[in-house]
Structures are given as C-alpha cells and as structure tokens.
Amino acid sequence: MTMFQLEFMQRALIAGLLTGLSAPAIGTYLVQRRLSLMGDGIGHIAITGVALGLLTGTAPVFTAVIVSIAGATAIELVRARGKASGDVALALLFYGGIAGGVLLIGLAGQGAATLNTYLFGSLTTVSSSDLYVVVGLAVTVLVVAIGLGPQLFAVCQDEEFARVTGLRVQLLNLLIAVMAAVTVTVAMRTVGLLLVSALMVVPVATAQQITRSFRSTFVTACIIGVVACLAGIVTSYNANVAPGATIVVLALAGFVVAATAGTLIRRRQGRVAPLADAEPEVGVPVPEPHVVSAGHPHAHNPQCGHTKVEHDDHVDYVHDGHLHAAHGDHWDEH
Amino acid sequence: MTSQPPDSAAPAVQVADLSVELGGRLILRGVDLQVRQGAVVAVLGTNGSGKSTLIRTVVGLLPAARGQVRLFGTPVPRFRQWKRIGYVPQRITAAGGVPATVYEVVSSGLLSQRRLFTPMHASGKRAVEDALQIVDMADRRKDAVAELSGGQQQRVLIARALVSDPELLVLDEPTAGVDLASQQIFADAIRDRVARGTTVVMVSHDLGPMDALIDRSVVLRRGRIVYDGPPHASQTHAHVHHSHGGDEPGWLTS
Ligand SMILES: Nc1ncnc2c1ncn2[C@@H]1O[C@H](COP(=O)(O)OP(=O)(O)OP(=O)(O)O)[C@@H](O)[C@H]1O
Ligand SMILES: [Mg+2]
Ligand SMILES: [Zn+2]
Ligand SMILES: [Zn+2]
Ligand SMILES: [Zn+2]
Ligand SMILES: [Zn+2]
Numbered sequence: 001m002t003m004f005q006l007e008f009m010q011r012a013l014i015a016g017l018l019t020g021l022s023a024p025a026i027g028t029y030l031v032q033r034r035l036s037l038m039g040d041g042i043g044h045i046a047i048t049g050v051a052l053g054l055l056t057g058t059a060p061v062f063t064a065v066i067v068s069i070a071g072a073t074a075i076e077l078v079r080a081r082g083k084a085s086g087d088v089a090l091a092l093l094f095y096g097g098i099a100g101g102v103l104l105i106g107l108a109g110q111g112a113a114t115l116n117t118y119l120f121g122s123l124t125t126v127s128s129s130d131l132y133v134v135v136g137l138a139v140t141v142l143v144v145a146i147g148l149g150p151q152l153f154a155v156c157q158d159e160e161f162a163r164v165t166g167l168r169v170q171l172l173n174l175l176i177a178v179m180a181a182v183t184v185t186v187a188m189r190t191v192g193l194l195l196v197s198a199l200m201v202v203p204v205a206t207a208q209q210i211t212r213s214f215r216s217t218f219v220t221a222c223i224i225g226v227v228a229c230l231a232g233i234v235t236s237y238n239a240n241v242a243p244g245a246t247i248v249v250l251a252l253a254g255f256v257v258a259a260t261a262g263t264l265i266r267r268r269q270g271r272v273a274p275l276a277d278a279e280p281e282v283g284v285p286v287p288e289p290h291v292v293s294a295g296h297p298h299a300h301n302p303q304c305g306h307t308k309v310e311h312d313d314h315v316d317y318v319h320d321g322h323l324h325a326a327h328g329d330h331w332d333e334h
Numbered sequence: 335m336t337s338q339p340p341d342s343a344a345p346a347v348q349v350a351d352l353s354v355e356l357g358g359r360l361i362l363r364g365v366d367l368q369v370r371q372g373a374v375v376a377v378l379g380t381n382g383s384g385k386s387t388l389i390r391t392v393v394g395l396l397p398a399a400r401g402q403v404r405l406f407g408t409p410v411p412r413f414r415q416w417k418r419i420g421y422v423p424q425r426i427t428a429a430g431g432v433p434a435t436v437y438e439v440v441s442s443g444l445l446s447q448r449r450l451f452t453p454m455h456a457s458g459k460r461a462v463e464d465a466l467q468i469v470d471m472a473d474r475r476k477d478a479v480a481e482l483s484g485g486q487q488q489r490v491l492i493a494r495a496l497v498s499d500p501e502l503l504v505l506d507e508p509t510a511g512v513d514l515a516s517q518q519i520f521a522d523a524i525r526d527r528v529a530r531g532t533t534v535v536m537v538s539h540d541l542g543p544m545d546a547l548i549d550r551s552v553v554l555r556r557g558r559i560v561y562d563g564p565p566h567a568s569q570t571h572a573h574v575h576h577s578h579g580g581d582e583p584g585w586l587t588s
Contacts, residue, residue, distance in 0.1 A: 032432040147451040154442040157430045160423055161494070164393045165446040166416030204432065212478045213435040 011131050012123035012190075012233050012243070018138035019190040019199065020229030024207075024221035025145040026183045027200030029176050032156035032214070038075065038177070040197035041090040042184045045071030047101030047193055049185075050118045055108040060118065061133055065185045071097060072177035080170060121192035121244035123233060130189060137182050144179055152176060153214055190229065191244040198248040199225060206255040209262035224254055291333040293324055300324060300331070344407030346371045346502045346533040347392055351401035354384075354391050360399070361387045362557045371501070374524075374534040374547050376565065379554035385537045386424050388554065389506045392535070393421050405502070417446035420500035422491050422508040424537070436482070436490050437475040440465055443494035465497035468523045470516060485511040492520060496527075503527070505536035509544070518543045 004010065023039075030038050049067030053060030071093055078089040105115050117125060126134075145152070154162040155172045163169045180200070187196040207220035232247030239246075300306055300317040307318040316323040316334050323334040349367040353360055362384050369375050377385050390396045392403055394410040403410045406418065420443070443465070444458050466472040469489035474482065479490060492508050503524070509517045521543035524534060528547060541548060545565075553561035 028432055032430040032434075034431045036431070150442065150445060150448065150454075151450065153434070153438065154445050157434060157439065157442060158423075160390075160395055161421060161442070162445070163395060164416060164419060164421040165443070166414065167445060208433060212433050212476065214432055214438050217432050 008124055008126070009233075009237065011126045011128065012237075013230060015123060015126050015131060015134050015186075015190050016229035016233045016243075016247075017226055018134060019187045020226035021222050022138045022141040022145070022183050023187055023191075023196065023199040024203040024225035025142060025218065026176070026179050027204050028214075028218045028221055029145070029152050029156050030180060031201060031204045032153070033176075035090075036201045037090055037197060038072075038180055039184060039200040041075060041093045041097070042068045042072050042181050043097075043193040043196045044094045044101075045097035046181075046184050046188065047115075047118070048097050048104060050115070050188075050193075051101045051104030051108060054114060055104050061130065061185060061188065064118075064188060065137070065182060068181035068184055069178050072181040073174060076174050076177040080173065118188055119192050119194050120242055121188065121190050121195070123190060123236075123243045126189050134186050134189065137186050141179050141183055141186070144175065148172070148175070149215075149218070190233075191247050195244045195248045198251065199228070202248070202251040202255055203228065206251070206258045209255075209258040210265070224251065228254060292327075293322070293331045293333050296324070296331040300326065344371075344404075345369055346373070346406060347535060348404040348407070349388075349392065349401070350404075352388075352391065352398055352403060353400040354387055354396055355399040356387065356396070360557065362391070364401070365554075365557075365559055367552060367559065367562070369533060369535055371533050372528070372531050374528055374549050375536070376541060376544075376548045376551040377535065377537045377554065378539075378551055383554040384557040385554055386506055387557075389424075389504055389535070389537060393419060393504050417498055418501045419446075420495035420498060420503045422495045422503075422505045424506035425488075425510060433478040433480060435476050436466070436471055436479055437462060439479050439490055440475075440493045440497055443497035446498060461497050461499065465493040468496060468519065469493045470519055485513060485516070488512050489516060489520075496523065499527075500532070502533045503535070505534065505538075507537050507539065509538065509540075509542060514542065520544075521547065 004013075027036075027039065030036060046064045046068040048071075049064035050060040052058075052067060053063035056063070075089050075093055078092075101115075116122075151162075151167055151172060152175075154165065155167060155169055156176075159169055159173075162172075183200065184193065184196050187193075187199060191199050203221040203224040204217065206224050207217045211217045211220055228251040229247050232250050233243050235241070235250070236243040236246040298304075298319075300319070302308065302315075304317070306324075309316045309318060309323060311323070311325065311334060314325055316325045324331045325334045326332075345368045347367065347369040349365055352362055352365040352367075354362040365388060367388075377388065379385050387396065391398060392405070392410070394403075394413065405413045406415070408415075440462050441454065441458070444454065444461065448454065448458070463472065466475055469492050471486065471489055471493065474486070479487060482490065488508070488511050492505075492512075495503060495505070495508075509520060512520070524532075524544065525547055528534060534547075536544070538544065548565045550563065551561070551565040552559055
C-alpha cells in the first residue's frame with residue numbers, strides 16, 4: 001500500500017494542493033499593495049479565533065474564520081481611515097491576536113499540544129468534514145482572485161486611478177482583506193498559522209525573479225505554491241517531519257534557486273543583446289542647445305563695440321542682454 | 335455625437351462656490367468654474383496654489399467642504415458614468431510591489447467599461463494598441479513599468495487615460511518630464527480628440543506644444559481663482575520672445 005492510497009494522505013494532498021493555489025493567489029495582491037506581512041498579522045489574530053473555538057467548544061476552523069475576517073476588516077478600516085499606516089495597524093493586531101490567543105487557551109485549560117496543531121499545521125488529522133470546509137473556502141478565494149483579477153490589480157496598482165474609473169475601491173480592498181483571512185484559515189491545517197504568511201509571500205517573491213508581468217507572476221507563484229506544498233507533504237511523510245516547516249523550507253529553497261537562475265539569465269541576456277549605448281546613435285539631438293538668434297542683421301566683429309566674452313573656443317558678443325556667437329552664416333544665442 | 339444622452343448641453347465641469355479642506359486647512363476657497371463641453375482649459379498657478387486639489391476634487395477623490403462639483407450636470411458623489419472621464423494623476427509612480435507590464439497598466443484604463451468576471455473584448459485590445467501607439471510605447475508593451483524612465487512612465491499614464499476614449503480629460507501635469515517630441519505627439523492626439531468634441535482640463539507649468547490648443551486659462555493663487563479668461567494675457571512667460579527684427583529701432587549698428 002503506497003502513501004497515496006492512505007485516506008488521510010489523500011486528504012492531506014488535497015488540502016495541500018488548495019493551500020498551494022490560494023495562498024500565493026491572494027498573496028500576489030498583498031505583495032502588490034506592499035502589505036506582504038498582512039497574512040502573518042491575520043495568522044496571529046486567527047490564534048485568538050482558534051482559542052475561542054476551543055474555549056466555547058465550537059469548531060476552531062469556524063471561529064478562526066470569523067475572528068480573522070473581523071481582524072482583517074479592522075486592519076483595512078484602520079488603514080483606510082488613515083489613523084495609522086498599514087504596518088502600524090498590522091503590528092497592533094499581531095500583538096492583540098497572539099496575546100488574546102494565549103490568554104484564552106489558558107482559560108480553556110488546553111495545553112500547548114492542541115495549539116501546536118494549529119500553529120504549525122497537522123495534515124494527518126484533517127478530517128473529511130474539515131476537508132469540505134477547506135475546499136469550499138479555497139474555491140471561493142480562487143474564483144474571486146481570478147475572476148476579479150483586473151479590478152483587484154487596478155486597485156492594488158493605483159488606488160486613486162481605480163476610484164476615477166468608478167471601481168468600488170473600499171469594497172475591493174475589504175474583499176482582499178477578507179480573502180486573505182479566509183486563506184489563512186485554509187492554510188491553518190497545512191502550513192499552520194505561524195508560517196502561512198510565508199506561503200503567501202515566498203512563491204510571489206520567487207516568481208518575480210523570472211517574470212515581468214503581473215499575470216505571469218500570479219500564475220508562476222501559484223505553480224510554485226502547489227509544487228512546494230505537494231513536495232513538502234510527501235517529504236514530511238517519508239522523513240517524518242513537520243509538514244508546514246518542510247513546505248516553507250522547500251519554498252525558500254525554490255527562491256534561492258530562482259534568484260540565482262534569474263541573475264544568471266539576466267547576465268546571459270546582457271551578454272547576447274547589445275547594451276543600449278552599443279547601438280548606433282540615430283537621430284540623437286546635438287548635446288548643446290542650439291538656439292539661432294532670429295533676424296540678426298548686424299555682424300559682430302572684434303571692433304564692433306559690443307562687449308566681448310571668451311566662451312570656450314570662441315567669443316560671445318553681449319548684445320541686447322543676450323550673448324551672440326558666430327556660427328556659419330548666422331548668429332547663435334549662447 | 336449623435337447618441338449623446340439628454341444632458342449633452344450641460345457643462346462638462348461645473349464648480350460652484352467650492353471650498354476644500356485638507357489637514358484642517360482651507361486649501362480651496364470659493365472656487366467657481368464652468369467648463370463647457372469641447373473647451374480646452376489650462377489651470378495655472380504656482381506650486382501649492384491648489385491646482386491638484388481642484389483637479390482631485392473635480393474627479394471625486396476629495397470631498398467638498400462647501401459648494402459642489404458637477405460633471406455633465408450630475409453632482410460628483412452621485413456621478414456614475416466614469417467611462418466618460420479620463421484622468422492622469424500628478425507624478426505617482428506607476429509601479430507596485432509586483433512587476434506589471436506597460437500593457438497591463440494601460441489596460442486598467444478600460445475598467446470603467448468592463449463588466450465584472452468577463453475577459454477583455456477584442457475592441458478593448460485594439461484600443462490599448464492605439465493608446466500605446468499614441469504615446470509611442472508600442473514596442474515596450476511587454477516591459478515592466480518599474481524599469482522605465484520617469485518620462486516613459488508618464489507616457490504610460492497618459493495612454494491609460496486615453497485608452498477609454500473619454501469625453502472629458504482631466505490631466506494633472508501630464509507632460510511633466512516628457513520630452514518635446516513625445517509632447518508633440520501627445521498634443522496632436524489631444525487635438526484630434528478636441529476636434530471630435532472632447533473636453534480637456536489640464537494643469538501644466540509648461541504647456542509646450544499644447545499651448546496652441548488652449549482656449550482659456552484659469553490661474554489659481556492661494557486657493558482662489560485670480561484670473562479666468564483668454565490664455566496668454568494671464569501667463570507670465572518665463573521665456574521672452576526675443577528678436578532682432580530689421581525694422582526694430584533702438585539698437586546699435588556698426
Ligand atoms: N494631504 C494634505 N494635507 C494637508 N495639506 C495638503 C495636503 N495635500 C496638499 N496640501 C496643501 O494644499 C496646498 C495645495 O496643494 P496642491 O497639491 O493642490 O498644489 P498644486 O497647485 O497642485 O502645486 P504643484 O504645482 O506643486 O503641483 C499646498 O499648500 C499643500 O501643502
Ligand atoms: Mg499639483
Ligand atoms: Zn556687435
Ligand atoms: Zn558662446
Ligand atoms: Zn547680436
Ligand atoms: Zn547656429
């Protein structure tokens with residue numbers, strides 16, 4: 001019996017596949033908005049959500065979705081109102097989330113072991129009902145991230161311009177925040193809350209090493225995310241190590257490879273294609289501004305009486321507040 | 335212009351007694367401005383006189399503390415026909431945290447006409463190509479915007495505003511940092527559109543080749559309009575037209 005026939009491994013691989021797709025998909029928009037650490041912030045808030053679920057005896061995935069959506073909305077509102085810059089708003093939630101989580105877990109009387117399964121992911125305990133929730137959430141995220149791609153791109157690229165094209169910018173920003181929250185809870189069981197941000201950011205950073213367009217960055221990041229997740233799960237099964245950490249280490253290794261390859265490719269291209277200044281100069285304007293004095297009937301000469309000024313290799317004549325110099329058959333303004 | 339809605343007679347821009355507050359200070363005070371459809375208006379004034387504030391309030395990015403702005407007869411907060419407006423903001427970098435190509439940025443100018451969850455029409459692709467031609471960036475369409483020079487990025491922003499063929503162009507220093515040849519191409523493109531009835535409101539410190547198109551200028555000083563009328567009379571020309579006409583007396587001859 002191979003590992004692929006084990007039911008829990010099949011569930012793990014499906015959950016991994018969906019995390020690998022949805023985390024970089026929404027991560028691309030976060031990186032575009034320079035909010036790379038938003039996923040991490042929401043991850044910390046989700047800890048409070050998990051603890052709340054354990055305390056009240058509700059499904060932790062459910063309470064984590066609710067609390068992290070509330071937290072993400074709060075981040076977005078604080079940022080939009082301009083009360084604090086994006087990174088300060090994030091920091092506030094980081095600390096609030098983790099402190100609240102630890103407090104509540106203590107109240108619930110659950111040990112570190114329970115919390116650990118959410119902090120670092122535990123694929124082997126994914127139940128089929130967990131899986132349905134994960135599939136539903138991930139598909140929603142992907143439909144929005146792809147279907148509303150052009151609109152979300154415009155909002156992340158240039159918010160003011162997006163408003164003038166009539167887009168509901170506030171609503172779309174909120175949508176990104178909520179989708180990030182949903183993605184975090186999807187990834188809770190695979191990479192875990194502490195490392196989910198890595199899966200949102202690292203594949204995007206890796207893709208950027210070799211791409212030029214937003215669309216190709218998006219697609220490449222998703223592919224890298226899926227490969228890292230599936231490979232990480234298989235490796236962790238064979239080597240009996242934590243899946244979340246394995247996935248992230250693989251993703252980071254991918255980044256190192258891509259960064260090196262990207263540098264080499266660019267160097268190679270630079271060698272093959274001539275540099276801009278190696279091309280023949282065609283139609284390049286003469287460096288010095290060349291202004292011809294309009295209608296100049298007077299011919300200056302050393303005895304004409306106008307003040308003479310030495311200028312590099314020639315003489316300028318002070319004339320009517322201007323400097324005039326002989327050039328061929330006419331006079332230049334110098 | 336046959337399929338115009340009934341408000342075709344309404345002024346393109348109507349600013350009435352507009353005051354705008356930023357950071358607790360009144361930046362615009364009691365500005366009145368009417369721009370009829372088809373007009374080309376230059377907004378002039380020194381740094382900090384409130385030109386960008388006026389422009390940004392006109393396109394609905396800033397709220398009015400007092401007074402009102404109407405676009406094609408509709409008050410801005412209720413205005414929904416954004417596909418009639420093309421906007422070039424003042425010098426924002428065209429780059430975000432993820433690389434984006436020239437083509438992708440220019441395409442985002444078409445979003446006002448695009449339905450959600452649908453791909454771009456063939457006509458949209460043609461419009462993007464045309465806009466890229468106008469700013470002479472067609473051969474750079476696959477390049478990352480962040481890797482362009484400042485003037486080239488500005489040309490991308492101009493293309494993004496032109497791509498939807500809007501009826502009203504609101505331009506905040508569109509040609510700042512753009513070389514003379516490209517300014518000429520841009521001015522020609524604007525002239526074509528003005529001939530078809532497009533309205534233009536633009537801020538510029540150096541109108542350059544656009545100069546000939548302007549039929550009215552408005553000068554702002556400390557948030558008030560201090561001149562509104564024919565161009566040139568208002569402008570303090572930095573460059574003095576200097577000529578030694580043969581019939582001009584008063585200078586020495588040898
Ligand atoms: N966000 C802001 N908060 C407070 N004051 C602001 C803000 N933005 C602009 N101002 C002030 O408003 C005034 C007008 O600014 P505005 O950008 O409209 O000037 P401008 O005429 O466009 O100048 P420029 O020629 O430099 O573009 C300036 O004195 C500026 O300090
Ligand atoms: Mg300005
Ligand atoms: Zn002389
Ligand atoms: Zn000289
Ligand atoms: Zn002379
Ligand atoms: Zn000469």
